Amino acid sequence: MAITPQQAQEAIDARVAPLPAERQPLERCIGQILRQDVYAERDNPPFDRVCMDGIAVASSAFARGLRRYAVEATQPAGSPALALSTTDNAIEVMTGAMLPRGADCIIPLEEYDLQNGVVSLKGEATGTAYRNVQRRGSDSQPGVPMLTSGTRLGAPEIAVVASAGLAEVLVSRQPRFMVVSTGDELIEPGQPIAEHQVRRSNAYALVAALRGRGFQHVLNDHILDDEKMLQERLARHLSQHDVLILSGGVSKGKLDLVPKVLKSLRVEEVFHQVAQRPGMPMWFGVGRAGQSVFGLPGNPVSTLVCLVRYVVPAMTLAMGARRVTPDPVAMASSVQSRRSVAYFLPVCVRHDEIGRALAEPRIPRGSGDFLALTEADGFVELPPQAEAFPAGYLVSLYRW
Ligand code: AMP
Numbered sequence: 388m389a390i391t392p393q394q395a396q397e398a399i400d401a402r403v404a405p406l407p408a409e410r411q412p413l414e415r416c417i418g419q420i421l422r423q424d425v426y427a428e429r430d431n432p433p434f435d436r437v438c439m440d441g442i443a444v445a446s447s448a449f450a451r452g453l454r455r456y457a458v459e460a461t462q463p464a465g466s467p468a469l470a471l472s473t474t475d476n477a478i479e480v481m482t483g484a485m486l487p488r489g490a491d492c493i494i495p496l497e498e499y500d501l502q503n504g505v506v507s508l509k510g511e512a513t514g515t516a517y518r519n520v521q522r523r524g525s526d527s528q529p530g531v532p533m534l535t536s537g538t539r540l541g542a543p544e545i546a547v548v549a550s551a552g553l554a555e556v557l558v559s560r561q562p563r564f565m566v567v568s569t570g571d572e573l574i575e576p577g578q579p580i581a582e583h584q585v586r587r588s589n590a591y592a593l594v595a596a597l598r599g600r601g602f603q604h605v606l607n608d609h610i611l612d613d614e615k616m617l618q619e620r621l622a623r624h625l626s627q628h629d630v631l632i633l634s635g636g637v638s639k640g641k642l643d644l645v646p647k648v649l650k651s652l653r654v655e656e657v658f659h660q661v662a663q664r665p666g667m668p669m670w671f672g673v674g675r676a677g678q679s680v681f682g683l684p685g686n687p688v689s690t691l692v693c694l695v696r697y698v699v700p701a702m703t704l705a706m707g708a709r710r711v712t713p714d715p716v717a718m719a720s721s722v723q724s725r726r727s728v729a730y731f732l733p734v735c736v737r738h739d740e741i742g743r744a745l746a747e748p749r750i751p752r753g754s755g756d757f758l759a760l761t762e763a764d765g766f767v768e769l770p771p772q773a774e775a776f777p778a779g780y781l782v783s784l785y786r787w
């Protein structure tokens with residue numbers, strides 16, 4: 388009996404080899420998975436920081452009723468702190484400057500008039516302690532990690548790494564993917580095509596789905612349904628890549644040679660067939676050097692669904708990232724399925740009046756109807772336990 392998608396996922400997660408970490412300069416880290424904790428270099432802010440343009444005064448002077456102050460100096464950002472000589476005076480300050488010693492509050496320039504070096508506060512001005520001052524260490528302190536291993540480095544995280552003073556960090560090494568399409572009938576775009584032939588679209592879809600998610604090393608090849616050729620070329624690809632993603636040739640037909648050839652190359656079969664629609668013939672195994680080998684069914688819808696459902700999450704996990712659970716979404720209308728087979732249903736996501744995400748089915752006419760996928764945002768997974776799912780039923784959403 389074929390295993391369920393959940394069992395397939397668990398079997399893959401248990402066998403996909405973790406990728407090593409490597410040191411990379413910060414400018415090459417965008418989108419990468421961090422493999423170390425990042426600590427603050429020092430207190431952040433590193434000093435009591437002025438956060439408005441205005442004047443720095445002592446709140447005690449304001450409290451005793453002082454509303455006119457002589458401006459004795461200017462404190463710009465990037466210079467050491469000045470000191471107030473008396474609490475009767477003020478120091479003009481710029482955003483980002485150190486709070487002058489003896490002052491503890493900033494009155495913004497909208498709240499006073501300045502004439503001949505003397506500030507007169509307007510009626511609405513207030514001067515409470517630490518107004519418009521960011522206290523030293525209020526954002527972060529050394530010893531407390533600001534980022535932890537497994538974080539994906541987007542723009543804000545890159546800023547945090549830079550603020551920690553690190554020019555390079557440990558990130559996961561990128562997996563080296565080889566996408567292999569198989570099939571005698573397949574013809575490259577740009578080449579003349581006969582009636583009995585089919586465009587080699589899967590390889591393009593798989594490469595696009597991987598590159599679009601930030602995977603950088605993605606090569607591809609095409610191999611005919613010929614045992615010897617498959618054997619030679621797959622042996623070479625196994626020696627040069629971490630992950631092989633094959634499309635086609637994994638069903639039970641006479642020319643579905645992929646499982647047999649992989650076996651002869653001593654790739655251990657972990658499973659063959661998953662109780663799912665589409666994509667039932669999916670194959671997964673592990674090479675002798677720990678390479679992950681995914682044999683995806685050739686039908687274009689199956690290929691892409693299996694890549695998104697299994698390969699992408701497994702490789703993200705192998706890079707040390709935390710597993711991202713798919714978003715739950717409610718079905719917009721009722722759907723019928725088949726008991727004991729999970730159903731991956733392409734959907735379009737829209738939002739109802741209160742902003743709730745709803746999944747509207749976009750049922751392909753067959754597993755070769757990839758045109759239907761262009762109208763869908765992704766697919767939902769209807770579990771094998773039931774045959775009928777009512778509108779409002781919560782399902783996991785996978786985006787293309
Ligand atoms: P297979 O899994 O090899 O039996 O292929 C199943 C169906 O998918 C056949 O109709 C193939 O022509 C089609 N197919 C296989 N590989 C590709 C590909 N790379 N691009 C487009 N269609 C494909």
Ligand code: MG
Pocket residue numbers: 569570571635636685
């Ligand atoms: Mg084929």
